Amino acid sequence: MRRNKHILAVFLLVIFMLTLVGCGGKSNESKVVNQGNDPAKQVSDPKVEENEKILMDQLQPLPEFNKGEKIGILVITLANPYWVTLKGSYELAAKELGVNVEVMAAPTEGDTKSQLETLQAMTAKDYQGLIISPIEPYNLVPGVVSANKKGIKVVNLGPGINVDAVEEAGGKLDGRITVDFAEQGQRAAEYIVEKIGKDGGKVAIIQGIPGAGQSEGRTAGAKKVFEDTRGIELVSIQPGNWDRNTAYNIATNLLQAHPDLKGIFCCNDVMALAAADALTAAGKRDGRIIFGVDFIDEAKEAIAAGKLDGSIAYSMDAYAKAGIILCLKTIQGMEVPKQVNSPLAVVTRENIQEYQNWH
Amino acid sequence: MKQYKRFLMMWDQTFSQILLGLVLLITVILLGLASPFFMTWDNWRNILDQSALQVIIAVGMTFVICTGGIDLSVGSITALSGVCMAVAMHAGVSVEMAVFLGIIAGAIVGMGNGLLISRLNLNPFIVTLGTMAVVRGVALIITKGIPIYGFPREFTWLGNGHIGPLNPPMLMAVFIALLGALVLNQTKLGNYTLALGGNEEALRRSGVAHKLYKLIIYTICGITAAMGGMVVTARLNTAEPLAGSMFELDAIAAVVLGGTDMKGGRGSITGTVMACLLLGVLRNGLTILSIPSYYQQLAIGIIILVAIIISELRLKNAPGHGNTIYLGG
Numbered sequence: 001m002r003r004n005k006h007i008l009a010v011f012l013l014v015i016f017m018l019t020l021v022g023c024g025g026k027s028n029e030s031k032v033v034n035q036g037n038d039p040a041k042q043v044s045d046p047k048v049e050e051n052e053k054i055l056m057d058q059l060q061p062l063p064e065f066n067k068g069e070k071i072g073i074l075v076i077t078l079a080n081p082y083w084v085t086l087k088g089s090y091e092l093a094a095k096e097l098g099v100n101v102e103v104m105a106a107p108t109e110g111d112t113k114s115q116l117e118t119l120q121a122m123t124a125k126d127y128q129g130l131i132i133s134p135i136e137p138y139n140l141v142p143g144v145v146s147a148n149k150k151g152i153k154v155v156n157l158g159p160g161i162n163v164d165a166v167e168e169a170g171g172k173l174d175g176r177i178t179v180d181f182a183e184q185g186q187r188a189a190e191y192i193v194e195k196i197g198k199d200g201g202k203v204a205i206i207q208g209i210p211g212a213g214q215s216e217g218r219t220a221g222a223k224k225v226f227e228d229t230r231g232i233e234l235v236s237i238q239p240g241n242w243d244r245n246t247a248y249n250i251a252t253n254l255l256q257a258h259p260d261l262k263g264i265f266c267c268n269d270v271m272a273l274a275a276a277d278a279l280t281a282a283g284k285r286d287g288r289i290i291f292g293v294d295f296i297d298e299a300k301e302a303i304a305a306g307k308l309d310g311s312i313a314y315s316m317d318a319y320a321k322a323g324i325i326l327c328l329k330t331i332q333g334m335e336v337p338k339q340v341n342s343p344l345a346v347v348t349r350e351n352i353q354e355y356q357n358w359h
Numbered sequence: 360m361k362q363y364k365r366f367l368m369m370w371d372q373t374f375s376q377i378l379l380g381l382v383l384l385i386t387v388i389l390l391g392l393a394s395p396f397f398m399t400w401d402n403w404r405n406i407l408d409q410s411a412l413q414v415i416i417a418v419g420m421t422f423v424i425c426t427g428g429i430d431l432s433v434g435s436i437t438a439l440s441g442v443c444m445a446v447a448m449h450a451g452v453s454v455e456m457a458v459f460l461g462i463i464a465g466a467i468v469g470m471g472n473g474l475l476i477s478r479l480n481l482n483p484f485i486v487t488l489g490t491m492a493v494v495r496g497v498a499l500i501i502t503k504g505i506p507i508y509g510f511p512r513e514f515t516w517l518g519n520g521h522i523g524p525l526n527p528p529m530l531m532a533v534f535i536a537l538l539g540a541l542v543l544n545q546t547k548l549g550n551y552t553l554a555l556g557g558n559e560e561a562l563r564r565s566g567v568a569h570k571l572y573k574l575i576i577y578t579i580c581g582i583t584a585a586m587g588g589m590v591v592t593a594r595l596n597t598a599e600p601l602a603g604s605m606f607e608l609d610a611i612a613a614v615v616l617g618g619t620d621m622k623g624g625r626g627s628i629t630g631t632v633m634a635c636l637l638l639g640v641l642r643n644g645l646t647i648l649s650i651p652s653y654y655q656q657l658a659i660g661i662i663i664l665v666a667i668i669i670s671e672l673r674l675k676n677a678p679g680h681g682n683t684i685y686l687g688g
Binding site: 078104106107121138210 | 396397399401402405408409412503504505506508509519591594595596597599601602603604605606642643646647649651652653655656
């Protein structure tokens, strides 16, 4: 009897494995439908075209397309809508450029070890190039070195991998594309300062994970503007860890400590939306500016509805496309610029109408 | 009669390990068939490298769980010990001394857990839940939240050096696993570990210093966690205050999957090692097959549930259950 149960359990496990292997085969073919990236909804938008042109100018001459290169992409986590949207943009661009991409991720935002393990497993495959976005500047360094050893080109998109650390470990990055994080913080802070006006007042910053490149960069940019503006008092910088619930609690506490707070800059939209919810729940939303970064779909709706004051945008589709083109250039052995920067746009309640078709 | 029961139990334990080995083998074969990249040495080296870290931490956890306890603070200890080593090295201390200090830090936390649990008779789950947060907090305070980067080559070698086709963490894992199996099966400490989980009261009445042994076991767990911290820090050439998040759950999962009873009294280092390999193979395989991370979590969760169900069924039917024969494997 007992043995029968064991055998049954093993049998169940095997079935389960087979199902997973089956899913694996299918998932490569499956179409990813994404809000905001749905091709049917895709309307050409002058703002996006302008953004894309600035990026493409940096990438001249363009590589050959439709050669079916295989590129592996590692993002931070698909538990965050930003990366889910970017995944959709990658897949859209890959279709357009005629390359094959596979997008992988760490299970959660803070799981640096799993992200490295995923990258190392990816280097054992037959990719010609990798586009990677690390959780923090150091966690992927050994994986970059293994990719170098196997002759796989490595492009770093978004948050920066520490170049010194890579070199010290005996590796190199073949290309880099990013947005200027300090500029994002700066532009958001400038808007907040302008809105608060001459009277001045207290402001606060909710960071992402301390030490993460995009979090540190945005914080530094915003901090500088706040500190350099007369009458503005930066009362607190708190780590929200990119997490909605953490940011919600921080916003509540900030308001408790500083009832006269006039503005909060959050290092991403998820946290900004949480802060707006917290202030609304406390009945103190009016007269306070909350600004995010990334311009995710939920933020677009929130800005249009007046819930959020604004966000810093850059076209995800253009960004992902430029990332793949940069990677193609390295694979085809072409010269690439040291760093490619994505242009930014400040989206606010006043100009949200112009960004309705942004993608 | 007693010998017959003992034989039955041994057979039962062996059977569960054969079962686990079989599952591992089937998984490997399936993954090998599903992807041409799985069965390459490069990939196996990755799997062994990643499993090594888990084995190091899970061996200590096996001891703790054998006593019927649990240690949730191991993830935080890996971070703290890494940070201590980093601070020491940046202060100009020699590599050997820095490693020693980091491991001492882990041992102290383990000892603290052990003291609270044995002397004050507190619940291990709650105590280590508390120390988990305290230790993480200390690591964050020391680093101010910013990773410490850049160590001497002798130190980073411990994480990513080469010894033939292998690397130091793998050898460390093999050594710790062998030592752990030896201690659990062949020594007084091992016997008492299992007895603590089986019937602590009986042990106390027979005049054994059971509190002391508990203290020692939690200290061992702290030390293995600190060694894990050393490997992580050396491999990344960075000490992160947030390193090791979820390590405790990974380690507990491996121990339980390996056939150690959460209620204590029975445990197996061999099982733990095989479970670490199975989890490593699974994570790697799912990535190689490009299965999204959502499914990876689901898969590993289901496997753990299945393992607990098997363990529970086995226990219900186990011959000699409730008897005072304790076994390691």
